[in-house]
Amino acid sequence: MSVVRTLRVPGRHGYAAEFSPYLPGRLACAAAQNYGIAGCGTLLVLDQTESGLQIFRSFDWNDGLFDVTWSENNEHVLVTCSGDGSLQLWDTAKATGPLQVYREHTQEVYSVDWSQTRGEQLVVSGSWDHTVKVWDPTVQNSLYTFTGHESVIYSTIWSPHIPGCFASTSGDQTLRIWDVKMAGVRIVIPAHHTEILSCDWCKYNENLVVTGAVDCSLRGWDLRNVRQPVFELLGHKYAIRKVKFSPFHASVLASCSYDFTVRFWNFSKSDPLLETVEHHTEFTCGLDFSLQSPTEVADCSWDETIKIYNPVCLTVPG
Template sequence: MKVFRSPARHGYAVEVSPFLPNRVACASSQFYGITGCGTLLLLNQTDTEVVLVRSWDWSDGLFDVTWSESNEHVLAAGGGDGSVQLWDTANQDAPLRVAKEHTQEVYAVDWSQTRGENLIVSGSWDRSIRVWDANLSPSLTTLRGHEGVVYSAVWSPHIPGCCASASGDGTLRVWDVKAAACRLAIPAHKTEILSCDWCKYDKNMVATGSVDCSVCVWDLRNVRQPISTLLGHTYAVRRVKFSPFSRTVLASCSYDFTVRFWDVSKEQPLLDTVEHHSEFVCGLDFNLHVPNQVVDCSWDETVKIYTPACLSAATVTHG
């Protein structure tokens, strides 16, 4: 376990670089994001520790971060002031560009992964989702339909121009960006949904994490009921992430201070519960380069990098 401490900065999101196996970005906020400013942390892990490469302060809380899929130096962050910022790790002291079309907090940002596209999606408390080009020029599309706060917006890793979103209205929605249309609205939970993620190996599989403490896994071809309901968290599930190395493995983190690992192919899907934080765990990611390595961040002012024993012991399937 490697730990980085960020005094007076409470972690909201972490993402490992798609290019550099040791590079991690963390979006953090002062005063638990309720007031104060935010800091974008650029971290590097060595064999023994996690070190700060550099950091940038922002005038409002930062709630999510995503790396460019085409430029190893560029990332985007979402702010409490309704802004999406583009940052260059190479040399800039200020953002390359700031787009401020959302009227409330931007809680989700994600960079597209499909070939031939280079787009950013943002989800906001103003109930809208916006799609941007890689330069954050005026937004290309605004997706409306959610009746509550948009907490999560993620691109399909399989289908160009397709993203999913999760909202305080209890629905998971799948969008066709080119048509600016909602193709599917699933009443996935009876309470707020804080997170969603696509399976990396199955274009029809999406997971949702909710205030009702459950993680549900959905087959988009038949949404009458989830294919799996994962129970164990005791407070709201803040983020869900599918493994990049196994079709059926996913992780979830929660306001119950834990990170849980699941395998939906097993009769007893809970593989392990990791309790190494003393506050809400908000950020979670798998390292694309190092099998089974996980990064998380918490309101306890730490970022932690580790390989859970339950995953290193499991057989890795690429099916």
């Protein structure tokens, strides 16, 4: 592996990392004190320099921050979500904040995502209160509330292809597909026999969603026929905390786990595991591919470090 840029943030345990869709090398990280059990949270906005990673902005919140998403129409704006049930809207051009706080969820909000499809500016949030909410960030109250999950919601992700369509995963062992134009759920998939902590939508196939679960497996689902997964990836030793599809390679994805590793996969190959990265000493919770560089990845961990690096498997042709 080439140069690993590392920033240690003492007393802050990383939960989520997301690259800016606008600025190369800019990364946001949502973190919490005391492993998110108690204490405050911090939104860290980092820039890469030749000397490493530097903090551009740091914002504190009075409860742990569990996820972060960049605005798709303003390079300065982000949304985070928190253990106190609220979402926060931040502006990196301002040293103080937040600009807005949205309070409707009644328990921890574990997932937040900004829609990537043109013509809509919507944020989706998933909570331990078993509800999914859809927000217009310019409006104080949510636009829609979706119910149906029977347990904690861990992950909510917009389709990059279909406006108003998103996926969610839950402790109820299901992957669900929703549409804001419909009152209820479109598809319910009993995707694993354990809690499902993460999902992501393929950037090259509107019908392909991947799930990562406590059973240590990743499963790919073709939404046109959900009786069986189209692939299953095995190798992690503990629960999979986050899964992300590559924005540059149609069949490449990455996963991070409570086994401290990040693994890179190509599900089109007979031997799909491309590389295992072992550079953390605690649960690895946050993971993202750069949208600017085909070889660059970021992750964050409960070991108080945030890392940006170039895995060998993404830098070697083929």
